[in-house]
Amino acid sequence: MAKDLDVNESGPPAARDYKDPPPAPFFDMEELRKWPLYRAVIAEFVATLLFLYVSILTVIGYKAQTDATAGGVDCGGVGILGIAWAFGGMIFVLVYCTAGISGGHINPAVTVGLFLARKVSLVRTVLYIVAQCLGAICGCGFVKAFQSSYYTRYGGGANELADGYNKGTGLGAEIIGTFVLVYTVFSATDPKRNARDSHVPVLAPLPIGFAVFMVHLATIPITGTGINPARSFGAAVIYNNEKAWDDQWIFWVGPMIGAAAAAFYHQFILRAAAIKALGSFGSFGSFRSFA
Amino acid sequence: MAKDVEAVPGEGFQTRDYQDPPPAPFIDGAELKKWSFYRAVIAEFVATLLFLYITVLTVIGYKIQSDTDAGGVDCGGVGILGIAWAFGGMIFILVYCTAGISGGHINPAVTFGLFLARKVSLPRALLYIIAQCLGAICGVGFVKAFQSSYYTRYGGGANSLADGYSTGTGLAAEIIGTFVLVYTVFSATDPKRSARDSHVPVLAPLPIGFAVFMVHLATIPITGTGINPARSFGAAVIYNKSKPWDDHWIFWVGPFIGAAIAAFYHQFVLRASGSKSLGSFRSAANV
Numbered sequence: 001m002a003k004d005l006d007v008n009e010s011g012p013p014a015a016r017d018y019k020d021p022p023p024a025p026f027f028d029m030e031e032l033r034k035w036p037l038y039r040a041v042i043a044e045f046v047a048t049l050l051f052l053y054v055s056i057l058t059v060i061g062y063k064a065q066t067d068a069t070a071g072g073v074d075c076g077g078v079g080i081l082g083i084a085w086a087f088g089g090m091i092f093v094l095v096y097c098t099a100g101i102s103g104g105h106i107n108p109a110v111t112v113g114l115f116l117a118r119k120v121s122l123v124r125t126v127l128y129i130v131a132q133c134l135g136a137i138c139g140c141g142f143v144k145a146f147q148s149s150y151y152t153r154y155g156g157g158a159n160e161l162a163d164g165y166n167k168g169t170g171l172g173a174e175i176i177g178t179f180v181l182v183y184t185v186f187s188a189t190d191p192k193r194n195a196r197d198s199h200v201p202v203l204a205p206l207p208i209g210f211a212v213f214m215v216h217l218a219t220i221p222i223t224g225t226g227i228n229p230a231r232s233f234g235a236a237v238i239y240n241n242e243k244a245w246d247d248q249w250i251f252w253v254g255p256m257i258g259a260a261a262a263a264f265y266h267q268f269i270l271r272a273a274a275i276k277a278l279g280s281f282g283s284f285g286s287f288r289s290f291a
Numbered sequence: 292m293a294k295d296v297e298a299v300p301g302e303g304f305q306t307r308d309y310q311d312p313p314p315a316p317f318i319d320g321a322e323l324k325k326w327s328f329y330r331a332v333i334a335e336f337v338a339t340l341l342f343l344y345i346t347v348l349t350v351i352g353y354k355i356q357s358d359t360d361a362g363g364v365d366c367g368g369v370g371i372l373g374i375a376w377a378f379g380g381m382i383f384i385l386v387y388c389t390a391g392i393s394g395g396h397i398n399p400a401v402t403f404g405l406f407l408a409r410k411v412s413l414p415r416a417l418l419y420i421i422a423q424c425l426g427a428i429c430g431v432g433f434v435k436a437f438q439s440s441y442y443t444r445y446g447g448g449a450n451s452l453a454d455g456y457s458t459g460t461g462l463a464a465e466i467i468g469t470f471v472l473v474y475t476v477f478s479a480t481d482p483k484r485s486a487r488d489s490h491v492p493v494l495a496p497l498p499i500g501f502a503v504f505m506v507h508l509a510t511i512p513i514t515g516t517g518i519n520p521a522r523s524f525g526a527a528v529i530y531n532k533s534k535p536w537d538d539h540w541i542f543w544v545g546p547f548i549g550a551a552i553a554a555f556y557h558q559f560v561l562r563a564s565g566s567k568s569l570g571s572f573r574s575a576a577n578v
Contacts (some may be wrong), residue, residue, distance in 0.1 A: 029489035042560055054509040058465075065371070069309055071454075073364035075357075078508050082372040086508045089501050093471070095499040101561055142467070146460040148511075205498070208393035275550075 004181050022193065023118035024147040032123060040102035040124075045131040047094040047140075051235050052139025055155035058086035060143060063154035080220055087093045088213025090107070104205065108132055113182040113259035119189075127229075136234025144238050156239030159224045161247045170223045170247070174254025175261070177215040177227040182262035184211040190266075226251035227258070237270035254280045303306035314481065315410035315567055323414060331393035331415075335424040336429075338397045339384040343430025343525050349377035351434060354445035378516070381502025386470035386496035394480075394498065398519045404473040404550035408558050410480075421520070423577055427525025432513045435529050447530030450515045450523040451538045458541065465545025466552070468506040468518040475502040481562075517542035518549075 031037045031213070060169040062077035069246065078086075095104035105111045108129040115125040149155075159171045188204035210225070219225045226232040232251035236244040309458040322328045330417045355361070356368035375481065377473040386395035393434075394411070406416040435442040442448075452461045479495035503518070510516045523542035527535040 046556070048528050053467060054471065057509040062507065065512050071518060073365065076368060077371060077512065078372040078375060084506050085372070086505055089505045089508075093475055093498050093502045100481075103444060142463070146463050147456065150455070157539065209501075221377070285318055 021119075023241030024121045024124075026122045028121040031121065034251060037124065037127070037250070041127050043098045043101040044105060044128050047098045047102075047104070048132045048230055049139040049142075051090045051094055052136045052231060053142050054090050055086045055231075056140055056143045056235065058083055059072075059157040060147065060150050060154050063270040064150050067154070080144060081217075084213050084216035084220065085266070087216050088209045088211075090209075091212045092205050092209025095208050098207060102128070106230075108230050108253075109178050109184050109228065109255035109259040112256055113185065113263045115265040116260055117186070120125055123164055132230040133233050136230040137237050138234075140234045140238035141260045152215065152239075155242065156244075157224075157227045157253050158235040158236055158239040158241060158244040160243050161223055161250065164220050166249075166251065171248050171254045173219040173222045174226055175258040177219050177225065177257040178258030179262045179265075180215050181208070181211045181227055182259045183266060184208050186262060186266040190271075207226070223247075223250065227255055229255050246277055305339050312410075314411045315415075317413045318525055319412045320415065322412065328418075330416065332418045332422045332473040334389045334392040335396060335419050336394070336426040338389045339391075339423045339426030339521055339525075340430040340433075341528050342381050342385055342471045343522060344426045344433050345381050346374075346377045346522070347431050347434045347526060349374055351438065351441055355441055356542070357470040358445070358491065367520045372508070375504050375507035375511060375516075378507045379502075381500075383496050383500025386499050390496060397423065397521075398472070398546075399475055399521050400469045400546035400550040401476050403547055404476070404554045406553040407551055408477070422522035424524050427521040428528050429525075431525045431529040443530075446476045447526055447532075447535075448515075449526040449530040449532070449535040450517045450542055451535045452514055452541065455514060456513050458538075461538070461541050464510040464513045465517055467542055468510050468516065469546040469549030469558075470553045471497070472502045473505055473550045474516055474557060477553060477557040481557075514538075514541065518546055520546050 017217065058078065062079065062083055064072060065071045065077035066074065068074070091106060094106055095251070098104040098106070103113070105128055111120065111128045112127050114120050120128070140157065143157070158197070160169065184207050188208055215227055216225045219227075227250045232248065236248050353368035355371065356363045357365065360462055382397065385397055389395040389397070394405070396405070402411065402416050402419045404414065405411050409525075411419070431448065434448070439531055445483060452458065470514045475498050479499055483514070505514045506518055523535075523539065527539050
């Protein structure tokens, strides 16, 4: 990686080798009239549906195959490692497929993080989150429809705080886990990096998928790993169990805080947008450098 | 990810930064006379042969090593996760190797989906499917030839519905699983994406391999995961027991339905061919 040499140039900013896109407007009525927005929403819905279907099916299948009372055997399924792969791998595949269509969020926390960074409009944010939650419900609904008894018997793939962990621990795990994911998303989509590293966009989904995989390895014992409010919401709706609902707030508050922290860290510390903005007022005010 | 900003040019399509290839003719007599056509068929045969040999050998090996009645141990072998890796990893490697020669289908469902999207001609689709099925038979035949007793004892790697699952569940699992795979194939080969994302075609096989890996993780407990009619067919032919044959229709009907849905979704929703066609009739502006 080329080191980021921030040369203090007195010349015009036109010499910069990258270009930040302008902040997305909060309300963009123009995009509401165009097909690409609705195609993006459909893509988010389908992607989240497939994500939940494959990953929850993997969870239920693993539990069925290792249930000694029902003909299963020790080490019979894909293992917890396989479950982590299912989540991380599906995010990689689906982000890859939908990146050019909707940006490949598949996660309300990612959408909120990008909204806070002014990369998506408010309208798009709301529509994406609704589509993601509906897709998650449908994905889990498919799993339940196809194997109802197994689904109910083996916990429905719902996120719950495991015994022995307090709510603070669960919340902390969700905050930091989502920070890792959203921070990776910001790094993967950074225009500065795109210009300097001969960035190959097709590779962006890979670290995002691996980030999900890593966080699952770490926090499956604590909460079953949410870090995706739509995933937790979809499973809670279909499983409809009291404990899943009692703990549901952890899987919205935690990821949203983590996403906000990641947005702040990337925009104001790594990209130093605020410092540059202050600088443009404090000195060289007459040049009006738009950092 | 750059947002898909679709600038609508005032006239014509000249400003578009990508070019869709024309639909493949149904019958292309010219390609039948070229060596590259037969080379592609041979490549599909060899790729499917290797795919089945490695994957079924992994399945049999795992079952041997975890069979406590025959000297194996609990948790022996590569595990179900290892089997899923074998399938996904081999697809990645083989698609990588044959992408430039035959398009790297290695799966009748993929060939069928691409045919529906008019990306391959009918003779090519038929010959690919025949080559894939023959390659699958030979691949599994190698496994049986090299370890006949183990092969027969441990189920021959054949796909059949597991106990406790209904036929509808198995069919649905095959449909959705194949949808995931073929949808990923369409995304990986989309010419629009190739033009805009500085797409490196050599990397397309990776998400395709991962899609196969993911679907295997999810549906091995249900059907042993077909999502590839040639794979199911090859194992059924060599193993030749009644239960795999009884369930065999699931592994053709399911994948073909899933491929058709993926073709429709990609062509008419994501690429909006239908809407654009309607638009071109409705307004003289040729949007």
